[in-house]
Amino acid sequence: MNILHIRHNTFKHGVHPPxxxxxxxxxxxxxxxxxxLLILPMTQHIGVPAVPxxxxxxxxxxxxxxxxxxxxxxxxxxxxxxxxxxxxxxxPTISGQMAQGIYLKTFPFSTQEAVExxxxxxxxxxxxxxxxxxxxxxIVGLGGAAFPTHVKLKVPEGKxxxxxxxxxxxxEPYLTTDHRVMLEQADxxxxxxxxxxxxxxAERCIIGIEANKQDAAEHLAACAPSDLPLTxxxxxxxxxxxxEKMLITALLGREVPSGGLPIDVGAIxxxxxxxxxxxxxxxxxxxxxxxxxxxxGPGIRKKGNYLIPIGTPLRxxxxxxxxxxDLSEVYLGGPMMGVAVSNLDIPITKGASGVLAFTAAQVSxxxxxxxxxxxxxxxxxxPMSLMPNKLGQLxxxxxxxxxxxxxxxxxxxxxxxxxxxxxxxxxxxxxxRLAKIMVRKRKQSKTxx
Amino acid sequence: xAIVIAVVALGSLTLLLAILLAAANKKLYVxxxxxxxxxxxxxxxxxxxxxxxxxxxxxAEALVNGQALPGRCTVSSDEGRKRIALYLxxxxxxxxxxxxxxxxxxxxxxxxxxxxxxxxxxxxxAALVSGGGKGCLWGCLGWGDCVAVCDFDALHLNEHCLPVxxxxxxxxxxxxxxxxxxxxxxxQPVSRRLWVNxxxxxxxxxxxxxxxxxxxxxxxxxxxxxGGLITMVHNLPLIDYSQDxxxxxxxxxxxxxxxxxxxxxxxxxxxxxSRKVIRQTPRKEGFS
Numbered sequence: 001m002n003i004l005h006i007r008h009n010t011f012k013h014g015v016h017p018p019x020x021x022x023x024x025x026x027x028x029x030x031x032x033x034x035x036x037l038l039i040l041p042m043t044q045h046i047g048v049p050a051v052p053x054x055x056x057x058x059x060x061x062x063x064x065x066x067x068x069x070x071x072x073x074x075x076x077x078x079x080x081x082x083x084x085x086x087x088x089x090x091x092p093t094i095s096g097q098m099a100q101g102i103y104l105k106t107f108p109f110s111t112q113e114a115v116e117x118x119x120x121x122x123x124x125x126x127x128x129x130x131x132x133x134x135x136x137x138x139i140v141g142l143g144g145a146a147f148p149t150h151v152k153l154k155v156p157e158g159k160x161x162x163x164x165x166x167x168x169x170x171x172e173p174y175l176t177t178d179h180r181v182m183l184e185q186a187d188x189x190x191x192x193x194x195x196x197x198x199x200x201x202a203e204r205c206i207i208g209i210e211a212n213k214q215d216a217a218e219h220l221a222a223c224a225p226s227d228l229p230l231t232x233x234x235x236x237x238x239x240x241x242x243x244e245k246m247l248i249t250a251l252l253g254r255e256v257p258s259g260g261l262p263i264d265v266g267a268i269x270x271x272x273x274x275x276x277x278x279x280x281x282x283x284x285x286x287x288x289x290x291x292x293x294x295x296x297g298p299g300i301r302k303k304g305n306y307l308i309p310i311g312t313p314l315r316x317x318x319x320x321x322x323x324x325x326d327l328s329e330v331y332l333g334g335p336m337m338g339v340a341v342s343n344l345d346i347p348i349t350k351g352a353s354g355v356l357a358f359t360a361a362q363v364s365x366x367x368x369x370x371x372x373x374x375x376x377x378x379x380x381x382x383p384m385s386l387m388p389n390k391l392g393q394l395x396x397x398x399x400x401x402x403x404x405x406x407x408x409x410x411x412x413x414x415x416x417x418x419x420x421x422x423x424x425x426x427x428x429x430x431x432x433r434l435a436k437i438m439v440r441k442r443k444q445s446k447t448x449x
Numbered sequence: 450x451a452i453v454i455a456v457v458a459l460g461s462l463t464l465l466l467a468i469l470l471a472a473a474n475k476k477l478y479v480x481x482x483x484x485x486x487x488x489x490x491x492x493x494x495x496x497x498x499x500x501x502x503x504x505x506x507x508x509a510e511a512l513v514n515g516q517a518l519p520g521r522c523t524v525s526s527d528e529g530r531k532r533i534a535l536y537l538x539x540x541x542x543x544x545x546x547x548x549x550x551x552x553x554x555x556x557x558x559x560x561x562x563x564x565x566x567x568x569x570x571x572x573x574x575a576a577l578v579s580g581g582g583k584g585c586l587w588g589c590l591g592w593g594d595c596v597a598v599c600d601f602d603a604l605h606l607n608e609h610c611l612p613v614x615x616x617x618x619x620x621x622x623x624x625x626x627x628x629x630x631x632x633x634x635x636x637q638p639v640s641r642r643l644w645v646n647x648x649x650x651x652x653x654x655x656x657x658x659x660x661x662x663x664x665x666x667x668x669x670x671x672x673x674x675x676g677g678l679i680t681m682v683h684n685l686p687l688i689d690y691s692q693d694x695x696x697x698x699x700x701x702x703x704x705x706x707x708x709x710x711x712x713x714x715x716x717x718x719x720x721x722x723s724r725k726v727i728r729q730t731p732r733k734e735g736f737s
Contacts, residue, residue, distance in 0.1 A: 094579055096586060427568050430568050
């Protein structure tokens with residue numbers, strides 16, 4: 001049975017940034033050492049923060065529950081190492097604000113064996129039990145958004161999911177985590193798909209992979225068990241195809257309505273690393289303790305794909321990979337959607353898919369910002385068919401409400417294509433992020449009144 | 450002949466509509482107190498909202514209806530308020546003047562920037578990129594969003610990129626309170642002289658690495674203050690303004706000057722034991 005398909009239909013617009021994946025795509029995933037002190041914020045996911053269930057001075061084993069979920073839109077946190085809870089207090093996070101968190105001191109001579117919980121059998125477990133198990137395992141979208149996966153998988157009343165899409169697109173330049181996961185953890189992915197198919201009651205499953213990862217697509221197609229209703233689709237390379245709305249358009253030809261969710265068109269998109277994590281953890285009843293991170297960029301000597309314990313401080317990571325001492329810019333995530341880091345004492349969280357480092361010599365100095373010349377390049381690039389030029393001008397005059405009501409600001413998912421192509425170097429995405437925050441703030445204050 | 454018909458037709462139509470309008474004007478006339486207009490003219494037309502009403506006209510209506518007293522308007526001069534009180538024959542209702550106070554002393558000469566921020570020149574935009582470059586996560590970013598929104602020219606950035614409130618000009622409209630992404634501004638009665646000039650929630654001397662005037666949560670002010678005036682909450686002194694707070698005792702032993710005293714002319718006075726800041730040049734940026 002030939003399950004490999006080459007698709008030529010894709011979404012509208014988009015950009016083609018240089019890929020820079022060649023440095024790390026051939027490097028196998030390697031285990032990262034355990035840092036002496038781990039930093040574990042309670043807000044590693046979107047939603048309600050987790051609630052610590054340990055106390056200061058308590059000894060914990062690897063895999064033990066550190067914090068329970070703070071509500072439905074929340075996931076628990078498990079100890080990534082065996083050690084002792086050093087302190088519960090404020091920890092720095094990528095957002096630049098302190099959040100409640102746990103400092104965990106590693107036992108240096110521990111064998112670091114993980115404790116296992118109650119296994120969830122894919123054949124016997126009910127739909128609800130699988131969703132609960134996914135929440136209990138602390139699983140969030142590992143592609144970068146860190147949205148709790150069990151909430152995403154919950155099909156609302158009256159809606160139906162016919163297609164489960166596994167997102168192996170990895171359109172961000174530099175990142176190769178999903179590529180390596182697909183090559184090395186195919187069995188985990190297929191196990192994960194079994195759980196996901198049961199949880200969503202979908203009839204079929206499509207794995208979407210961009211053509212620059214042909215080897216991964218062929219490998220998955222070759223290893224696929226024959227009883228899975230599976231298709232591996234190879235897509236043309238274009239950014240931001242990994243965004244779920246773009247991927248649905250490219251694979252199914254359906255368009256998610258403005259303000260809607262993929263489930264509105266009968267699809268659920270799950271990242272391939274998340275799928276592999278589900279397939280690996282649920283049969284053992286374990287929680288997520290580590291994730292694959294691509295560490296790359298011109299400022300790194302030992303580039304590679306590493307399996308890093310969650311909570312490892314960025315400073316420790318950069319020291320281990322022998323980062324250039326003259327480091328000037330560090331990004332958490334990819335170059336298009338990642339965030340520039342201002343503090344190296346922040347930890348690797350569940351949502352961090354890459355660390356990118358540049359030295360002062362390699363960073364092109366920020367360009368001068370010129371006025372908009374209405375060339376329309378951003379309109380040609382925007383995958384959501386918005387008008388970034390118009391939005392940018394309104395943002396300059398702080399017309400937040402007009403942006404939201406008349407120009408569909410809230411449909412922007414900050415992919416960065418408009419800023420990438422702008423010949424005037426206008427920081428459009430930063431304007432839109434600011435505008436979205438202001439619109440949400442106003443909406444909140446209005447409902448409060 | 451055609452011209453005559455046209456003139457007569459249009460003329461009669463105009464007349465008819467004019468009568469209709471005149472009738473409607475009589476029939477639908479809403480009586481409005483003429484004093485509202487008069488009082489509005491006496492108000493400063495700033496529409497700042499400091500009085501708690503959406504603008505000067507609603508405030509004028511409230512004044513005429515007796516729901517508010519002229520003292521609520523902080524923008525008017527004393528004479529202006531007295532004129533309104535005299536005109537309406539009401540009490541002045543002299544309420545205490547409020548001003549905006551900044552709770553951060555970390556200018557670039559004392560507070561370190563961890564990283565160099567490049568992007569939209571605004572605090573709110575800088576705060577989006579992992580909190581801005583400031584070493585202290587709670588500190589003033591110094592891009593002057595508050596200065597930009599101030600309609601009364603009461604805010605200026607000093608030479609260390611720290612906003613300074615002009616107490617005379619500040620009308621406590623609250624625009625800066627809204628604008629600050631770090632929530633450093635608050636509206637306070639001018640009589641509150643004792644002031645904690647820091648929002649850093651960390652404790653211990655390591656906070657001085659990021660900012661030399663930060664509160665280290667040593668607790669000396671709480672010990673020196675008379676009877677429970679100051680308590681340490683979340684590693685910061687909390688002043689109970691419901692008690693008598695007109696004492697400079699708490700600031701005497703503060704090692705950093707994080708707690709101090711607002712003088713009459715709007716200077717922030719520090720205790721004698723606080724570390725003297727001599728450096729006038731910016732502290733070196735460090736990516737660490």
